[in-house]
Amino acid sequence: MPELPEVETVMRGLKQRVLGRRLAAVEVLNPLVIAGPADDFAAGLSNRSVAGLRRKGKTLAIELEGRNGQPSCYLLLRLGMTGQVILTPQELPLQPHTHVRIFLEPGSEEIRYRDVRRFGRLRCCTSQELETIWDRLGPDAPEISEAQFFEATRHRYGSVKSWLLNQQMLAGLGNIYADEALFEARIHPLTQPARLSAASARRLHRAVKNVLKRAVNRQGTTFRDYLDIEGRPGNFSVRLKVYQRTGQPCRRCGRPIRRLVIGGRSTHFCPHCQPRPRRVAVPRSSKRVARKPQY
Numbered sequence: 001m002p003e004l005p006e007v008e009t010v011m012r013g014l015k016q017r018v019l020g021r022r023l024a025a026v027e028v029l030n031p032l033v034i035a036g037p038a039d040d041f042a043a044g045l046s047n048r049s050v051a052g053l054r055r056k057g058k059t060l061a062i063e064l065e066g067r068n069g070q071p072s073c074y075l076l077l078r079l080g081m082t083g084q085v086i087l088t089p090q091e092l093p094l095q096p097h098t099h100v101r102i103f104l105e106p107g108s109e110e111i112r113y114r115d116v117r118r119f120g121r122l123r124c125c126t127s128q129e130l131e132t133i134w135d136r137l138g139p140d141a142p143e144i145s146e147a148q149f150f151e152a153t154r155h156r157y158g159s160v161k162s163w164l165l166n167q168q169m170l171a172g173l174g175n176i177y178a179d180e181a182l183f184e185a186r187i188h189p190l191t192q193p194a195r196l197s198a199a200s201a202r203r204l205h206r207a208v209k210n211v212l213k214r215a216v217n218r219q220g221t222t223f224r225d226y227l228d229i230e231g232r233p234g235n236f237s238v239r240l241k242v243y244q245r246t247g248q249p250c251r252r253c254g255r256p257i258r259r260l261v262i263g264g265r266s267t268h269f270c271p272h273c274q275p276r277p278r279r280v281a282v283p284r285s286s287k288r289v290a291r292k293p294q295y
């Protein structure tokens with residue numbers, strides 16, 4: 001699932017390639033991935049130029065200039081599990097699961113939105129609507145201060161793994177980078193956030209930032225479907241220390257990496273480097289609960 005580093009990579013790619021270009025026409029092939037009526041979506045975006053790109057957490061907003069006296073608006077993208085934003089020449093054949101085509105001018109390229117599992121959503125919104133949606137998210141993970149981070153852990157008695165995934169606490173982490181950050185900080189995933197000492201919280205805060213920064217520098221991680229806008233996979237997979245490495249030797253101590261299910265999510269950790277604290281959160285049911293889109 002695309003997390004902050006993958007979305008950041010897509011945003012940087014778009015910044016280089018589409019800033020200043022006009023969305024000449026928008027074609028929705030599958031209205032399921034559009035929030036609201038597809039016709040309004042297409043009409044709202046068409047004939048506007050790309051004025052800027054913004055990201056908060058795992059969501060990406062393309063700012064579009066005003067037209068005919070109307071104010072600017074945003075195309076908000078949430079890539080869900082398998083969403084891909086690809087910039088491609090218009091003459092290339094459509095790949096299966098292409099749901100939206102956005103034709104660009106000048107030139108003969110288009111942005112295509114592909115999504116095999118269709119959990120992603122595209123929405124046309126005003127700047128006010130965008131702020132309302134983004135206000136529901138916690139601080140963007142690379143921006144959060146140490147004090148804010150520590151404060152957010154107080155009175156939280158679930159597992160720190162679920163806490164890291166909660167976008168209202170901290171926006172940007174998903175399963176991959178949450179596991180990697182906990183390993184780097186040497187914190188057991190079932191630790192209760194409220195019981196983290198100031199020193200442990202500081203280590204985790206630093207680990208979150210470091211892991212995200214390293215992943216952004218390597219254009220993200222590709223497990224299943226993530227690709228950048230040119231169709232290239234991310235390069236961070238080889239650097240993963242615990243994620244999806246169950247049974248393989250820990251890169252720090254050599255003992256096998258273990259897997260646990262916490263809140264329905266696979267969790268990978270080293271029981272030696274991340275010792276279990278005396279009091280831990282009780283893992284919630286391992287039943288996978290369908291997660292609602294977060295905007």
Ligand SMILES: [Zn+2]
Binds near residue numbers: 254
């Ligand atoms: Zn270890």
